[in-house]
Amino acid sequence: MTEQARTIGLTLSKRIIAGLVGPDGLIGSLHSYPEDQYYEDALVEMPREHLIAAMCEQIVAVAKDNNGAELSGIGVALPGVVRHGVVDDAPNLPQMKGARIVAELTTMLKEQGIEAPVTAVNDADAAAAGLAQQQGKLDSMIRVWTIGTGIGFGRYPMVEGVGEGGHTVVTLDDRETYCGCGGRGHIEGIMGHRAMRLRFLDMEPEDVFEAADKGDARCIEFKKLWHKALAAGTASSIHMSGAGKFYLTGYNVRFVELPLLNHYVQQMVRMSPLQAFSIEIRPENLEMMVVGAAVIARTTAVSPTTA
Numbered sequence: 001m002t003e004q005a006r007t008i009g010l011t012l013s014k015r016i017i018a019g020l021v022g023p024d025g026l027i028g029s030l031h032s033y034p035e036d037q038y039y040e041d042a043l044v045e046m047p048r049e050h051l052i053a054a055m056c057e058q059i060v061a062v063a064k065d066n067n068g069a070e071l072s073g074i075g076v077a078l079p080g081v082v083r084h085g086v087v088d089d090a091p092n093l094p095q096m097k098g099a100r101i102v103a104e105l106t107t108m109l110k111e112q113g114i115e116a117p118v119t120a121v122n123d124a125d126a127a128a129a130g131l132a133q134q135q136g137k138l139d140s141m142i143r144v145w146t147i148g149t150g151i152g153f154g155r156y157p158m159v160e161g162v163g164e165g166g167h168t169v170v171t172l173d174d175r176e177t178y179c180g181c182g183g184r185g186h187i188e189g190i191m192g193h194r195a196m197r198l199r200f201l202d203m204e205p206e207d208v209f210e211a212a213d214k215g216d217a218r219c220i221e222f223k224k225l226w227h228k229a230l231a232a233g234t235a236s237s238i239h240m241s242g243a244g245k246f247y248l249t250g251y252n253v254r255f256v257e258l259p260l261l262n263h264y265v266q267q268m269v270r271m272s273p274l275q276a277f278s279i280e281i282r283p284e285n286l287e288m289m290v291v292g293a294a295v296i297a298r299t300t301a302v303s304p305t306t307a
């Protein structure tokens with residue numbers, strides 16, 4: 001592999017987004033499926049084999065843009081527990097549970113004449129890697145919360161482990177059962193878009209926060225709980241891995257009020273050596289996710305059968 005070799009990155013969330021990535025970032029435009037960005041439930045409704053086939057089609061389309069240049073790898077970022085090339089669980093895309101994603105994609109791509117190694121990672125880790133590449137900090141620790149349908153916690157450089165920070169337990173209230181995985185008291189069961197819809201059957205999440213700003217008592221209490229949940233997860237990471245910078249991204253960062261969040265984290269982190277933390281919001285950036293998946297593929301020496 002040469003330093004100038006190109007890599008394909010793909011991220012799977014509400015849509016499939018893929019692009020060609022070089023040492024300096026994205027080359028050309030992104031490919032997406034479905035093209036209509038407002039068709040939010042398209043992938044949830046697709047059978048697994050059709051979904052993986054659609055991922056393959058996007059990778060093939062991007063590979064055509066490469067014009068025969070060396071392709072060093074393909075990075076695929078997915079929600080859920082992704083280990084050793086297998087999606088062990090994916091509460092927000094349940095049909096993907098158990099998918100041998102690396103093996104299946106590798107086989108499909110070979111049939112299309114593409115034999116670059118495939119690497120599969122959690123999408124929040126891809127977000128962290130994308131931020132690291134974007135800022136020229138691939139040698140620094142980057143931590144990021146992705147706030148959307150589910151809640152992800154990513155770190156770059158990656159570390160061994162499951163990495164499902166969105167399922168950190170932040171409350172012992174037995175009534176908190178809204179998480180898609182079925183667990184009690186999870187961050188995602190409070191903050192996740194799907195969980196908020198289940199909690200407020202008569203209101204969309206944006207309506208809840210708007211009502212809170214207008215003085216609705218029930219919504220004000222939930223807004224506080226929502227920020228406390230994120231603060232608790234952040235404080236837990238600080239206590240485990242030290243202070244530093246945290247980034248927030250995803251389509252629901254629009255609900256974050258940094259002064260309120262910082263206030264709650266400061267209440268939870270009282271030891272002075274751990275108080276040198278900061279939190280920064282980054283608007284959702286699909287290009288960053290694609291680049292991050294490609295960065296991990298480029299920097300992870302794996303074989304197609306063990307990725």
